Amino acid sequence: MARKIKRRIFLILEAKEHKQTLSRACEYFLIFLIISNTLAVCIESIEEIFKAYEFYFIAFNRFSVGVFTLEYLLRVWSCTTLDRYRHPIWGRLRYMVTPLAIIDLIAFLPFYLPFTNADLRSIKLFGLTRFLQLLKLGRYSRGIKILGEVIHLRQEELILTLNIVCFLLISSATLIYFVEHEAQPDKFPNIPAAMWWGIITLTTVGYGDIYPITPLGKILGGILALLGIGLFALPAGLIASGFTEVITANKKLAQTPPPRICPHCGKPLDETLNNPTHLRD
Known part of the structure; x- marks a missing residue:
């Protein structure tokens, strides 16, 4: 049961692999939250507006950090669904050092640092890190993905x-x-x-x-x-x-038409037909 729940959560978070209604809703909600946070940072720079609605800005910021934290923890927990991250410890550590996972971590981690004994003068700079949440759009934006492919190609x-x-x-x-x-x-x-x-x-x-x-x-x-x-x-x-x-x-x-998948072994149907032992298994 736990494995099925883990697989379900992974497919919901990885919208590119699971284009169902709940997965799309999760994707659109996170995109909306990322863009809203970026706009909030811009509006907060207007001192008159920030003083008038300071409570709502702080509440929205905390809500966003909570959502991003939960998203990151769920991604780390469910990443073992993939074969390359199958090991419960080393697999998760490998996932945590991937570029997208590091971006997800940076999006919320600085907001927990003020609760430590850090220098208060440097804590003011953490407000600038909210713009780093915009980098999370790279996970959902097709244009940014294409730009990454172009840079890699050239x-x-x-x-x-x-x-x-x-x-x-x-x-x-x-x-x-x-x-x-x-x-x-x-x-x-x-x-x-x-x-x-x-x-x-x-x-x-x-x-x-x-x-x-x-x-x-x-x-x-x-x-x-x-x-x-x-x-x-x-x-x-x-x-x-x-x-x-x-x-x-x-x-x-x-x-190009997608490959047909064998319902028995989950491999491409052409490979299954060429190797009938999968059918007997």
């Missing part, structure tokens, strides 16, 4: 582009430091400080708070800005092509 090219960006950033910051330091010692006091100018120039944002005034510095800034235009267009093209490949592959997969 990870080598993106890493190569990142290496080029880092090389240009360090090189430009070093050059502009030696060129502009004597003319503007307060603006370019050292190479790490000059990296801020390099980032703003490479991205062609141009805040205008720091800029070269020497002729050589202006030439260097212009060259770097031109390189930045083409450099940041490169990862955009890689991600766009990756999206096309992933979406096309998903459409082909959706058009």
